[in-house]
Amino acid sequence: MRLTVFWDRMRQQFGESYAESVAKDHVLAELGGRTIEQALADGEPAKKVWHAVVATFDVPQHLH
Template structure:
């Protein structure tokens, strides 16, 4: 998954204004207790992060 696709899905699910805030502040156990931003900075694949987001919150099946 490309990073642009990842962010498009984040914005579609959380909304334009909230997606980046959520990615910065919300700690996900499935990412080893990291936020989305931390996981991206540490080189975790966007697809793996998106899967962790989908497990954490109820993402519409069309976006999965």
């Protein structure tokens, strides 16, 4: 998954401004206690990070 697709899905799920806030502030257990931003900066694949988002939040099926 490309980062552009990842961020598009984040914006669809959380809205334009809240997506960035979630990525910066919400710690996900599925990412080893890191935020989305930290996991991406550490080199985690966007697809893996997106799967963690799906596992944590109520994401509609069409965005999986």
